Amino acid sequence: MTEKRIPKTLVEDNKFCPGCGHGIINRVLAEVLEEMELVDMAIGSVAVGCACLMIDTFGTDWVQAAHGRAAAVACGIKRVRPENFVFTYQGDGDSLAIGFSETMYAAVRNENITAFIVNNGIFGMTGGQMAPTSLPGQRTTTSPAGKDPSLAGQPLNIINQMRQLPIAYLARGSVGSFKEIIKLKKYIKAAVTNQIEGKGYGLVEILSPCPTNWKMTMRGALDHMGDNVKNFFPTGEFIKEGVHTDA
Amino acid sequence: MTKKKKKRIVTQSNNRCKGCRFCEISCPAEAISVSSEVNAKGYNYMEIDHKKCTTCGVCYTVCPDYVFEIIEVA
């Protein structure tokens, strides 16, 4: 077994809350970009939410788009700079509520970009409002009695929305346990590889805890992910190199 | 000729820790526990019992705050 060193791309300590999954995802993404020697070539597109805290601490180039528009901005960057590795990194509120159209249309056009969507089931940065991904019955500041699907809809499953599209890669991972983090790294690597090889759009959705706004301990948050979140959001690879899997 | 096996050790940057305890929950050797001391950020950081630790690296993988590294020493 080899050494495990913190990637140099993480130029400063992150600013996320205790137990936040964003920190783990940042580290895994930094590992992949370093192993594939893409750090200097990478341009990230963020919008709003806790994701944008990383533009100060994650040492690639960044553009901050308007709320929800990270995918549209990334498409533009990739079209004029096809030699760069261009990715989006967004929360579920940002990418799947106000930014749903931009997120979907980048995939509809099979743009050669890579999208990372962090699904923590909530608007984290703004203090815990209901997101399209919030679970039925989930208490948030805008659904204090629990999310009622007859009013707010069932949790939005972006994988199901994109499954029939002619895209290169589609997967859902999780940072809910050691084993899942190891798998997540493989998914991220595969999505990045598809862009580098010019195969087209790749998306990795990542289930992630927000203990602060879930008002849970770390153990409670991890149990909630295993017992509840994964029932609505099964993990796995759904499209690989443009080929639909049985997952 | 047999190569001398390098020793692996876990190092910690305790001032990065925010005390979430994901490492304590995940450590297969149950070698990690929370300290009564607080770090510069004001969080109770995590302590490794190096007698129990097998240097498997699970703590490196689950930690959201880049506290642990696994390094080889001659």
Ligand SMILES: Cc1ncc(C[n+]2csc(CCOP(=O)(O)OP(=O)(O)O)c2C)c(N)n1
């Ligand atoms: C135009 C505009 N409207 C509203 C906001 C407020 N706002 C900031 S972050 C956010 C949503 C964050 O949720 P998510 O994308 O899920 O990210 P998280 O913090 O959960 O990772 C909103 C609505 C904003 N920044 N700009």
Ligand code: SF4
């Ligand atoms: S509010 Fe939630 S998503 Fe944002 S940094 Fe804190 S734990 Fe992470």
Ligand SMILES: [Mg+2]
């Ligand atoms: Mg969110």
